[in-house]
Amino acid sequence: MTHSQQIPITQVDTLSAAEYEEIDHELTLLETRQAASIEALKIVQRHRGWISDQSLKAIADYLQIPVADLEGVATFYNLIYRQPVGKHVIHVCNSVACHLCGYDEVLRAIKQHLQIDYGETTADGNFTLLSNACLGGCDKAPVLMIGKEHHGNLTSTSVIDLLNSVQGENLGEQEGSKQ
Amino acid sequence: MTALSHPLTYQVNLTSPKTLSAYCDDGGYQGARIALTQFSPEQAVEQVKASGLKGRGGAGFPTGMKWSFVPRKATKTENENTYLVCNADEMEPGTFKDRLLLEGVPHQLIEAMVIAAYAIGANKGYIFLRGEYHLAAQRITHALNEAKTANWLGDNIQGTGFNFELHLHTSAGRYICGEETALINALEGKRANPRAKPPFPQVAGLFGQPTIVNNVETLCNLPHIFRHGIEWYQSHAPESDAGTKIYGACGRVAKPGLWELPMGAPIGKVLNDCAGGMQSGLKLKGLLPGGASTDFLLPQHLDVPMDYDHVAKAGSRLGTGGLIVLDDKQCPVAMVLNLLRFFAQESCGWCTPCRDGTPWAVQLLEKIEQGKGQLADIDELYRLCDFMWIGKTHCALAPGAV
Ligand SMILES: NC(=O)C1=CN([C@@H]2O[C@H](COP(=O)(O)OP(=O)(O)OC[C@H]3O[C@@H](n4cnc5c(N)ncnc54)[C@H](O)[C@@H]3O)[C@@H](O)[C@H]2O)C=CC1
Ligand SMILES: Cc1cc2nc3c(=O)[nH]c(=O)nc-3n(C[C@H](O)[C@H](O)[C@H](O)COP(=O)(O)O)c2cc1C
Ligand code: SF4
Ligand code: FES
Numbered sequence: 353m354t355h356s357q358q359i360p361i362t363q364v365d366t367l368s369a370a371e372y373e374e375i376d377h378e379l380t381l382l383e384t385r386q387a388a389s390i391e392a393l394k395i396v397q398r399h400r401g402w403i404s405d406q407s408l409k410a411i412a413d414y415l416q417i418p419v420a421d422l423e424g425v426a427t428f429y430n431l432i433y434r435q436p437v438g439k440h441v442i443h444v445c446n447s448v449a450c451h452l453c454g455y456d457e458v459l460r461a462i463k464q465h466l467q468i469d470y471g472e473t474t475a476d477g478n479f480t481l482l483s484n485a486c487l488g489g490c491d492k493a494p495v496l497m498i499g500k501e502h503h504g505n506l507t508s509t510s511v512i513d514l515l516n517s518v519q520g521e522n523l524g525e526q527e528g529s530k531q
Numbered sequence: 532m533t534a535l536s537h538p539l540t541y542q543v544n545l546t547s548p549k550t551l552s553a554y555c556d557d558g559g560y561q562g563a564r565i566a567l568t569q570f571s572p573e574q575a576v577e578q579v580k581a582s583g584l585k586g587r588g589g590a591g592f593p594t595g596m597k598w599s600f601v602p603r604k605a606t607k608t609e610n611e612n613t614y615l616v617c618n619a620d621e622m623e624p625g626t627f628k629d630r631l632l633l634e635g636v637p638h639q640l641i642e643a644m645v646i647a648a649y650a651i652g653a654n655k656g657y658i659f660l661r662g663e664y665h666l667a668a669q670r671i672t673h674a675l676n677e678a679k680t681a682n683w684l685g686d687n688i689q690g691t692g693f694n695f696e697l698h699l700h701t702s703a704g705r706y707i708c709g710e711e712t713a714l715i716n717a718l719e720g721k722r723a724n725p726r727a728k729p730p731f732p733q734v735a736g737l738f739g740q741p742t743i744v745n746n747v748e749t750l751c752n753l754p755h756i757f758r759h760g761i762e763w764y765q766s767h768a769p770e771s772d773a774g775t776k777i778y779g780a781c782g783r784v785a786k787p788g789l790w791e792l793p794m795g796a797p798i799g800k801v802l803n804d805c806a807g808g809m810q811s812g813l814k815l816k817g818l819l820p821g822g823a824s825t826d827f828l829l830p831q832h833l834d835v836p837m838d839y840d841h842v843a844k845a846g847s848r849l850g851t852g853g854l855i856v857l858d859d860k861q862c863p864v865a866m867v868l869n870l871l872r873f874f875a876q877e878s879c880g881w882c883t884p885c886r887d888g889t890p891w892a893v894q895l896l897e898k899i900e901q902g903k904g905q906l907a908d909i910d911e912l913y914r915l916c917d918f919m920w921i922g923k924t925h926c927a928l929a930p931g932a933v
Contacts, residue, residue: 381698383738389720390703415720424722428879430704431662443663447624448823448855449781451869485706485873486624486823487663490853491779491787500665 365406367414371396375414385415389425393432402433430484437480438473440518443497446483449490458494461508465515478519534558535763538755539748539775540791543635548670551677554638560683562754566646567691570757573603575650582756582764583773588618588709588746589821589850590927591772591839600733601651601741614742615648615656616718617750620702620709622661623822624873625855628777629747631789633660633667637674641697643750645683646757648695651743655696659714662703671699706877710926711744712736713879724881725926748777771795771838778837780806782856783813789853795841799833801854813858821850823870824931827857868896874932884918885929891915892933 367375374395378388392411397403403411403426412422426432433441444459462481466474473480489495492504496511498518506514532541534557542549542557554560566575580595601613617640621629632640644656660668675697678684686694700718707713712726715737736742752774756764765773776794778801781787785807792801798820802808809815817827820837826847828835835845842849857866875889892915895908916933924930 384719386720387718390717391700394701394703417720421721425720428705428722429662429702432703446869447873448819448866448869449625449787451866452782452855452857452861484663484704485622485877486626488621488627488630488661490625490627490781490855491789493781493787497663502663502666 365410365413367396367407367410368399371399372414375411386417386421389415389417389422390429390432393422393426393429397432402436408434430482436473438477440478440498441480441482443482443484443487445485445487445489445493445495445497447486447490449486449493450495453493455494455506457508458496458506458511461511462515465512479515534755535759537775537791538759539632539639539751539777540635542639543631545631545635548635548637548674551638551674551681551683554636558758559638559754560642562756562758563642563645563683564689566753566757567649567689567693570650572650572652575646575757578761579650579753579756582752582761584749584752584756584764585772585839586746587748587752587776587851589623589824589848591849594745594749597733597745598647598651598743600731601743602734603652612655612738612740613651613653614737614740615644615651615653616711616714616737616742616744617644617656617658617747618709618711618714618744619658619660619664619667619747620714621664621747622706622709623824623851623853624870625781625819626779626822626851626853627781628779628789628851628853630664630667631777632747632751633664634670637667637671638678639751639754640671640747641674641678641683643753644697645688645695646753647743647745647750648697649693651741653743654694656698657718657737658697658699659708659718660699660701661708662701664701668699668701675699705879706873707879707926707928710928713926714744715742724879727925768794768838771836771841776837776852778805779851779853780856781853782818783810783858783861784808784856785810795836795838797834797836798828798854801837802833802856806854806856809856809858813860815856816859816861817857817863819850819855820847821852821854823855823873824848824927825850862900864896864900868893868900871896871932874928878928879926882924882929885924885932888915888919888929889932 375392378391396407412419468481487495489504494506495504534541576598584594585591684697702708708717708723710725713723717723732742767775772794774794775791777791779789790805815830817829819825820842828847832845835841839849871893875893878885878889880886898904919929919933921930
């Protein structure tokens with residue numbers, strides 16, 4: 353499967369005024385510029401959906417740290433996307449409680465329904481499928497997160513209803529990129 | 532459920548957590564008022580020491596003792612600071628207790644952090660929240676704003692002369708960030724590898740300054756210790772460690788969930804009385820008493836009290852107090868494989884035994900699970916476990932994995 357083509361890939365290596373403003377706000381609260389690195393990555397990702405090489409460089413320049421250091425931070429985290437993702441990112445919990453409660457069937461149903469594997473995005477750019485460590489909803493296993501929303505007690509049929517309802521929502525909304 | 536029987540959870544409301552005024556109507560911020568007006572910081576530390584509170588983040592280190600390691604200075608230079616950090620990175624598989632407190636009663640944590648900061652002399656604090664807890668982030672932000680407006684945060688708190696600034700930091704999903712020194716690196720905006728201990732953070736932590744990192748649940752005990760006193764706190768569990776504990780159960784039990792009980796409740800009580808036993812048709816085969824990094828216990832251990840000493844004596848660790856229950860229709864090798872895959876994926880890659888050892892063990896277990904295992908593989912696993920044991924790696928992730 354190809355990655356979504358709908359996400360604008362910024363060629364310029366500067367940030368927008370809004371992005372600078374939000375990062376500046378973080379900087380007023382923090383001791384050092386570097387301390388804002390995760391927040392800055394999240395801010396830019398909220399605006400652009402993911403962190404391109406250009407974005408990475410722009411952030412590193414603004415925080416006055418080496419790009420390699422910021423790359424070390426960016427690639428460290430599960431919720432910072434260094435590749436384009438779809439409108440809705442699905443994070444399926446694959447940890448122990450979800451394993452015991454049969455998440456593998458839910459996962460199989462998702463893969464079959466969307467025709468994608470882990471790390472892939474649907475051709476229409478709507479969904480990206482990723483795994484996640486324990487989502488802290490073990491009493492409602494199996495659990496997944498779409499965008500910011502957690503969903504529990506899933507079965508291989510209820511998860512399809514869930515995907516359909518997400519797809520049915522106003523697709524103009526940028527829910528999936530609001531991480 | 533009353534303030535006296537269920538101090539940590541009686542104010543929990545998951546659908547719509549209490550506003551500051553509703554929280555105060557039911558005893559909220561009374562503990563903080565008492566601590567700030569009736570105790571000196573030194574006395575407050577002594578009070579927590581005397582209470583017997585131990586860290587609920589999993590290691591059970593006595594909280595008051597930990598606080599007493601923070602150097603005290605009558606006057607600080609401009610570059611000197613003491614920090615208080617709440618560890619809300621909860622990512623241990625099978626653990627979901629802190630989430631209840633964060634989403635259900637955010638003001639309790641803020642009140643608790645005011646007390647802790649006062650006791651250790653910190654004027655700045657952070658709540659380090661895992662990135663996936665979006666709802667908690669929203670609710671904490673709201674509560675922080677309310678607390679600021681009501682002067683429970685900021686300068687000259689309630690006219691006591693104590694200043695405390697508290698910020699929310701949301702992470703972006705990585706298990707190792709919960710290890711306190713990795714967490715400190717993450718807060719500094721660095722790659723979150725753990726640091727070698729000693730020096731412990733109490734002496735040299737965030738930006739090289741004295742720092743206390745405490746778990747959400749640990750902190751949430753504080754308002755109640757100051758409001759109701761040490762005798763009351765200890766009366767919950769006279770035979771065991773003090774106070775109450777939030778226990779959990781997950782896996783194929785009848786009613787998975789969380790329950791606040793006196794510290795030292797027997798495993799069987801949590802499993803059978805609270806979680807309703809196994810789902811119908813299933814039998815108990817074994818359980819992990821406190822998260823993925825604790826060792827298996829067996830059905831014969833049901834009367835073991837769930838406190839730090841008793842669970843250790845039974846050959847495991849209390850950890851976070853959340854039971855992960857294995858039933859007789861599940862393959863234990865597949866479960867262990869799942870756990871090890873988690874540790875292999877989440878290894879930060881700094882120490883060779885952990886970076887290479889965890890995936891190696893995964894490969895061996897995959898072989899065994901597919902029925903292609905040989906006796907030599909078991910020996911190999913033992914050897915790997917030895918390489919990854921305590922003292923051979925920088926942090927407890929690898930020993931936790933084996
Ligand atoms: N809540 C969760 O999501 C998770 C919890 N854990 C738990 O974490 C535990 C391991 O944590 P660690 O921090 O590696 O344990 P640790 O025993 O090294 O430290 C526990 C606390 O006591 C302090 N401490 C320990 N020895 C000290 C000394 N000699 N002097 C001064 N202070 C000292 C440490 O600074 C720390 O705050 C495990 O027991 C595991 O159950 C592990 C993963 C996730
Ligand atoms: C790999 C690893 C992950 C950890 N994750 C957490 C965590 O998510 N939450 C937590 O409170 N403690 C976690 N800990 C334990 C912390 O290092 C530290 O002991 C704890 O925050 C101290 O707080 P306490 O004294 O209040 O228990 C982790 C430890 C290790 C080794
Ligand atoms: S034991 Fe593993 S997780 Fe811990 S510091 Fe070493 S490599 Fe990183
Ligand atoms: S193991 Fe899946 S939510 Fe905890």
